[in-house]
Structures are given as structure tokens and as C-alpha cells.
Amino acid sequence: MRTPSPLRAAFRQALGEAWAGGAGVLLPIGFFAGAAMLVPFTVGSEASQLSSIGTGILWVALALASLVSMERVFQADLEDGALELWAQEETPLFLVAAAKILAHWIISGLPLVLLTPPIGIALQVDPGALIPAMLAYGLGGLAFFLWGGVAGALAASVARGGLLIALLALPLFVPTAIFGALATVEGPGGPSLLFLAAATLFALAVAPFAASAALRLAVD
Amino acid sequence: MEENAAMSREFLIKATGLGAIKGERILFSDLSLELGRGEAIVLRGINGAGKSTLLRMLGGLSRPDAGTVERTVRHHWIGHRNGLKPHETPRAHLTHWGRVWGSSAEPLAVARKMGVERPFEVAGQLLSAGQKRRTAIGRLLLAERPVWLLDEPFSALDREGRDLVTGLIDAHRASGGGVIAALHGEAPFEASREVQL
Numbered sequence: 001m002r003t004p005s006p007l008r009a010a011f012r013q014a015l016g017e018a019w020a021g022g023a024g025v026l027l028p029i030g031f032f033a034g035a036a037m038l039v040p041f042t043v044g045s046e047a048s049q050l051s052s053i054g055t056g057i058l059w060v061a062l063a064l065a066s067l068v069s070m071e072r073v074f075q076a077d078l079e080d081g082a083l084e085l086w087a088q089e090e091t092p093l094f095l096v097a098a099a100k101i102l103a104h105w106i107i108s109g110l111p112l113v114l115l116t117p118p119i120g121i122a123l124q125v126d127p128g129a130l131i132p133a134m135l136a137y138g139l140g141g142l143a144f145f146l147w148g149g150v151a152g153a154l155a156a157s158v159a160r161g162g163l164l165i166a167l168l169a170l171p172l173f174v175p176t177a178i179f180g181a182l183a184t185v186e187g188p189g190g191p192s193l194l195f196l197a198a199a200t201l202f203a204l205a206v207a208p209f210a211a212s213a214a215l216r217l218a219v220d
Numbered sequence: 221m222e223e224n225a226a227m228s229r230e231f232l233i234k235a236t237g238l239g240a241i242k243g244e245r246i247l248f249s250d251l252s253l254e255l256g257r258g259e260a261i262v263l264r265g266i267n268g269a270g271k272s273t274l275l276r277m278l279g280g281l282s283r284p285d286a287g288t289v290e291r292t293v294r295h296h297w298i299g300h301r302n303g304l305k306p307h308e309t310p311r312a313h314l315t316h317w318g319r320v321w322g323s324s325a326e327p328l329a330v331a332r333k334m335g336v337e338r339p340f341e342v343a344g345q346l347l348s349a350g351q352k353r354r355t356a357i358g359r360l361l362l363a364e365r366p367v368w369l370l371d372e373p374f375s376a377l378d379r380e381g382r383d384l385v386t387g388l389i390d391a392h393r394a395s396g397g398g399v400i401a402a403l404h405g406e407a408p409f410e411a412s413r414e415v416q417l
Contacts (some may be wrong), residue, residue, distance in 0.1 A: 006319075008319070009316055012316070013305075016312070080301060082305065084303065088297050091320075220281065220283065
């Protein structure tokens with residue numbers, strides 16, 4: 001078996017890059033909290049109303065926040081020439097793309113999941129349901145980042161492609177959003193969590209290949 | 221094993237009947253070249269003639285519009301972009317690619333050889349163009365690869381830097397490696413062949 005050290009190096013570099021961006025961590029968190037907290041101001045702060053839509057609001061905020069820092073993930077590599085180097089390596093480009101997306105998810109995706117309980121409480125969601133729901137938000141968030149990564153790779157050669165990324169990625173979010181919302185309502189015992197997990201596995205299987213195909217086009 | 225395969229086929233990289241189209245213009249057509257051990261091929265031509273395009277085809281970054289490229293061994297790539305990230309120090313850059321290639325070369329030793337030991341811990345965005353170039357060219361020393369594809373390797377380099385890179389190219393050829401370089405101006409090393417685009 002080939003040593004995975006190139007992938008470890010890609011992963012490490014991507015972690016460093018996401019971190020060195022500074023706002024890489026804080027920007028999605030701020031966006032997530034801000035978007036979710038805007039809702040009580042628009043629909044009213046009545047507890048019963050908020051608690052019935054709270055988990056759904058978290059899903060929407062999570063989906064949007066996962067796209068906030070997606071623009072630079074592959075665009076930076078294209079601009080500085082690192083993508084040219086990766087594209088000529090023997091290491092399959094889809095594995096490199098997957099490593100980069102996962103690193104990005106750890107830096108800016110996981111903190112969002114950890115933030116769902118406090119924001120959920122502020123939205124009057126039953127506190128007992130929030131901790132189990134983190135599993136669903138975690139699974140769903142990973143799928144959002146994977147599809148976002150595909151969109152980011154497609155838009156890598158487009159200047160100011162942020163909006164394009166949102167337009168490309170949001171339709172891909174639909175299955176995850178549907179099963180995710182059902183799973184958080186049903187709780188961890190329901191079948192929707194399994195469908196959510198399946199949707200995430202599908203993303204995990206398909207997205208790296210799609211992203212690497214897009215990167216090959218971008219680097220050509 | 222790679223070495224043996226190359227020996228028996230006697231070329232490091234071979235292009236047959238290459239053609240490139242940009243928009244509606246034919247950049248070059250029916251271009252063939254073969255790089256052997258110890259050789260250096262210099263690609264020449266005015267701006268926009270297709271030197272970089274040819275180099276990208278040879279490296280496998282671009283699909284040829286016509287013809288084929290055969291590579292028998294691994295290659296190093298110095299593109300016109302350095303591959304250095306804005307926050308990356310020469311240390312981080314050389315360590316990273318050293319890891320990717322499973323290199324045992326010491327990053328500091330490479331930096332010293334390339335004359336970038338002083339800004340070893342300085343972020344890429346603060347380096348001068350020449351220092352960035354030297355760092356990128358340092359990658360050539362991290363892992364032994366028979367073919368070097370170089371796009372304007374001397375750009376941004378000072379006199380001493382040019383001599384340094386010339387020395388590297390000579391040493392690489394002496395040890396049986398091959399070089400294909402796109403160049404403006406005079407080649408400071410002796411070219412085996414020139415390809416005019």
C-alpha cells in the first residue's frame with residue numbers, strides 16, 4: 001500500500017491555512033450565530049412559536065454558514081500555484097481535495113456544531129433534545145461542507161465566486177436538509193437519522209471526485 | 221525501478237505531434253521533442269508563443285489538443301507561479317513538500333543552499349520576488365527527480381541567483397537528469413537543443 005504521507009501533509013497544510021486566515025474560524029461562527037439570532041426579531045419572540053421552528057432555523061443557519069469561507073479553499077491554491085503542484089503528483093487529486101475539505105470542516109464546521117446547543121436554547125428548543133441533535137447537525141454539516149467544496153472547486157477560477165458557490169451548492173443541500181430536519185424532530189431513534197447518514201455518505205463518496213474533476217479543469 | 225524503465229526506453233520525456241489551440245489561433249502544431257539523460261532543451265519564442273502551454277502539456281497539466289506526451293519518470297515543476305502561500309515561510313514550504321515527497325533533505329540545509337536562510341521564518345507575503353523564487357527552486361533539491369520542467373526559472377533572480385540555478389541545472393544534468401526550460405534572453409547554461417515556437 002502506498003504511504004499516505006502526502007495526504008497527511010495536504011491535510012496539515014490545509015489546517016494551517018484555514019487557521020492562518022484568522023477569520024477562517026470566527027467568520028462562520030459569527031455568521032451562524034448572527035443569522036440564527038435574527039429570527040426571533042422577525043417572527044416574534046413567542047416561546048411556543050420559536051420552539052417549533054428552532055431546529056429548522058439552526059439547519060438553515062448551518063447550511064448558509066458552511067458556505068461563508070468556502071470561496072478561498074481551492075481558489076487560493078489555484079492563485080498561488082500550489083494546485084499545479086498537486087495536480088502533477090501521483091497522489092490522486094480527489095484524495096487531496098477530500099483532505100482539504102475535511103481540514104476545512106474541522107476548522108470552521110465543527111465549531112458550528114458545538115454552537116448549536118446554546119443557540120438552540122436561545123431559540124427555545126427543548127434543551128434535552130439539543131445534545132442528541134448535535135449528531136444530526138454534525139452529519140449534516142459534513143455533507144454541507146463536502147457539497148460546498150465541490151461548488152468551491154467549480155468556482156475556483158471565477159473572481160468573486162462566492163455567490164456562484166451558494167447558487168451551485170444550495171440545491172445539493174436539499175436531501176441533507178430534509179432528512180436532517182426530520183432527524184432532529186424525531187430524535188436519535190428515528191429512521192431519518194439513518195437517511196441523513198446515508199446522504200452524508202453519498203456526499204463523501206461523490207464530492208471528492210466531483211471536486212477533483214473541477215480542479216483539473218480549473219488548472220488546465 | 222523507475223530508473224531502469226527509463227534507461228531501457230532511452231528517453232525521459234517524449235512528445236509526438238503536439239498541437240495547441242488558443243481560442244481560434246493555432247499556437248503550434250506537429251511539435252515533437254525528446255529529452256534524454258543529461259540534456260537540456262530550451263523553449264524559445266515571443267510572449268504568447270505558447271512556451272508555457274507546451275510546458276504545461278509536458279507536465280500533464282493541460283491536455284494536448286493534438287498529439288501525445290509520454291513520461292517515463294517523475295518530474296519537478298517550477299511554474300511561473302511559485303506555489304508559495306502568503307502565510308507560508310520558506311521553512312513551512314520546504315517542510316511541507318518534503319513531507320509530500322517523503323524527502324529526507326533538511327529544509328534548513330536546502331534554504332542555506334538557495335540563500336534564503338535569513339528569511340527562513342518570514343511569511344511568503346513579506347518575501348521579495350527573488351526570495352520567493354529561490355524558495356520555490358529549493359523544491360528541486362528536496363527529492364531526486366530525473367526531469368525538471370522550468371518556466372522562466374531565472375525570473376526575479378539576481379545575478380548570484382542566476383549563477384546558483386545555473387549551477388543546479390549543470391549538476392542535475394551531470395548526474396543524468398534532464399531539463400526543459402522556457403526562457404527569455406540568453407541561456408546561461410549550454411542547451412542541447414532549442415525549440416523555437
